Structures are given as structure tokens and as C-alpha cells.
Amino acid sequence: MSEQASSFIAKSTIKAADLEHRRKINFNIGKYNAAVPKGKEQFEDLHLARERAKNIKWRAIETLDQQLEEFELNFTKRGGKVIWAENSEQAIEEILKICVEKKCKTLVKSKSMVTEEIHLNKALEQNGIESIETDLGEYIQQLDGEAPYHIVTPAMHKSKEDVAKLFHEKLGTPLQFSPEQLTLKARAILREKYVQAEIGVTGANFIISDIGGIAVTENEGNARLSCSFPKTHIAIVGIEKMIPSITDLGLFWPLLSTFGTGQKITVYNTILTGPRQENEKDGPEEMYVILLDNGRTNILKNPKQRESLYCIRCGACLNACPIYKNIGGHTYGATYSGPIGSVITPNLQGMEEFKHLSYASSLCGNCTEVCAVKINLHELLLDNRKESVEEGLASFSEKMAWKVWKLASLRRSMMNMGSGKWKNKIVNGLFKTWKENRTDLHFSDKTFNQMWKDQFKK
DSSP, rough: OOOOHHHHHHHHHHHHHHHHHHHHHHHHHHHHHHHHHHTTTTOHHHHHHHHHHHHHHHHHHHHHHHHHHHHHHHHHHTTTTTEEEHHHHHHHHHHHHHHHTOOEEEEEEEOOOHHHHTTTHHHHTTTEEEEEEEEEHHHHHEEEEESSSSSSTTTTTHHHHHHHHHHHHHHHOOOOOOHHHHHHHHHHHHHHHHHHHHEEEEEEEETTTTTTTEEEEESSHHHHHHHHSSSSSEEEEEEEGEEEEGGHHHHHHHHHHHHHEEEEOOOOEEEOSSOTTTTTTSSSSSEEEEEOOOHOOOOOOOOOGGGGGGOOOOOOOHOHHHHHHOSSGGGGGGGOOOOHHHHHHHHHHHHHTTHHHHHHHOOOOOHHHTTTOOOOOHHHHHHHHHHHHHTSSSOHHHHHHHHHHHHHTTOOHHHHHSHHHHHHHHHHOOOOOHHTOOOOOOOOOOOOHHHHHHHHHO
């Protein structure tokens, strides 16, 4: 068993028994579940909208090399600079080069899972650069020294009392401060940082090839401030975020907001196509887009798993997953948690270390049912399991257990052998690891074959 798997089992065992944690998550996801049906009412045919979105992403991913080249051509025409990063190390190296060139001491950063993936804040801190998270949820997590808990709502696992206590300890605010007062305190601190920062960093929800731009979706306005106040803007984007045309946003923006938060449309939706032009009054003097691979081409070359690259990071599958709701986001030990994380993490970070995530599923199919772009998530989880076995990552005891099971299943005489009580004793005695988190297996006194013979004996 890998170190990651051992950690996952230990953490999930503790978290699953934490009833207070479950209460907080169910409370927050309950609000989400109440809002989403109202957001879906804007679609005349939701099934068709999701199907069209999936087809658009299919086209984008199948022609990704051409789409990326078209984006670079159009983006650089307006003075933007494109950097291709094969892995997180290259991305960090390029960002640090820009920081040195701009003599950067303070950097403001909007919410971005890709920057979490490459551990940007840690790298900047090690090089003496102050990196400030400007999304309120991310800022809360940064103050607490924690990674984001959820793709969309980073501090979902915290109650308002938890946040008040954290702000009291870190910022000296009174314990009785309301959420509104806590937000105003954060706002006052962050507004100063926008003015001080030499560089602003954002992610992007979509890359748009035909106009050479990126689309950023948010509810707080912090991304707009992060990319317009500092003189230099760096956008770090996974290459899978591609959509072919600006007209596709008319479908993807409402889908993302509805399945992400239950809104018809998010508050701020921005398209950025480069640095400030001569006839423009605001915007950065320089803009870089870092196109990050970091294992995505490993998924791209797999015809089956390629479908997972359609994901628009709405987080709906996390909110629907019974496993996620019981063990939480941090237990996964990876940037991306929940069903989509369990699908892509083994392919991004190594099957040997993370294959266990694909087994951390009830295979109920609820993740597939709620996916905004109809990714067959539960099938991809099964495919990951299959690939891990084909790569020889199954333990000796697991291989032998399935061989014995196959041998018995193909021989009716062996299936009919012995009483149910005898089978219970042997099987439950052999599969002790299986039983650690499950109840005993129970065999009937007679097999179906034996009961059939008894019922219809001549």
C-alpha cells in the first residue's frame, strides 16, 4: 500500500466519524441543492444544453494542438506573451523569472486551482515574495494555513463561528463580529494589497482560441482587481480549458454558474485578450499566459480517459458524492478532490501512488448524473481500476483472491459446496482487510441453483 493510500485511509476513518464536520458540510451543500434547481430553470432544454457543451469540449480536446496554436497567434498579436510549461517546475521557474525582472515584492492572486496544483504560494514564499490570496474563501484558508477544501467554495467546511475565531486570532477582530463585518475587515486589508502589488496572478475558466483571450468568472471582483491594478498580469491555465469560440461562452457561462453555485450567471464575467492597448485607459502594461501541461497530455493520449478533460470545474460532482460529503476535501491528499479528482489525479500524479482514489467510490453514478458536460465519471473510475490492475499494481493477495473467486464462480459444484455458515466462516476469515470498514459477508444456506432444484424438482 502506498504512503498516499495509507494517509487517505487514516484521515477518512477519522473524518467519517466526525459528526460536526458532516453537519457543516450538509448545511452548506443543502444551500447549494436548494439553489441549483432554480438556476436550471433558465434552460429550456437542459439535457440538450449539456449535450451541446460536451460536444463543444469534445471538439476542443480532439483538436487541442491546433486550438492552442491559434490562441497563441491571436493573443500575441495584441502584445500578450505565451509561455508553455511542461510541468509545475517549469511554470514556477518562469513565474520567478518575471518576478525578478519586475522586482516584485508583493503579488496578489485570485482564486485558481492550477496555482494550488503547482504550489505557487509556497514557491513565492521561499523566494521572499509575499503572495496574497484575494478571494475571500481562499484568504480564509491562507490565514489558517490550509489548502482549499472544495473546487468552488474553498472554505466550505468552516462555519461562521470558525471564521470569526480565525480572524480574531490572526487579525485581532472581536469574536462576536458578524460575517458582514468579517468581510469588510478582509476587504480593507486586501484593497491595500492591490495597490502595493507589482504583479497580479489569476487562473482562467476558459481559453478562447478564435479571439486569443481568456475568460474569468467570479462573484467578488477580486480577479478583475488582481489583473488590472498591478502593472503585470500572469494568467496560469491548464491546457484543457480550451473552447473554440467566444460564442461558446453563451452556453458555458450559464452552465458553469448554474452547476457551480445555482446562479443564472455569476456577478463578474471578464474576457481578457492582452495587455492595455494604446486607446485603453486601464489594464496591465504586460500580460503573460502560462499554458500548463503537468500531466494533462498523459490523459489526452488515453482515448478513454480523455473525456475527463472536458471538465469545467463547476464542482457539482463533489456536492453530489456521498464519499466526499463524509470524508471531506482534504482527505484526498491532492489538489482536486471528489469524483473528478479521483479520476484525474491518478493520471496526473501517478497511478501507483493514487490508484486508491478510484476505489474510494460507491459507483452510485450520481456524479455522472449531475455533471454539467455529461462526463461519464463513474465509468472512468472503473477504467482507472482496470488500468491499475493491467499495470500490475494489484497486491498478490488481491490477485489470488480474485483467482479463487473466478475459479469458484465458473464451477457450479464448488458454488454448491458446503453450507452458508461454513462459507461465511471461511470467507470472512480470509478477507480481513475487506472487513475493516465493512460488515461481514453473509451467504444463504442454499445457493440459487440448489433452491431452483428444490422448487422445480421432478
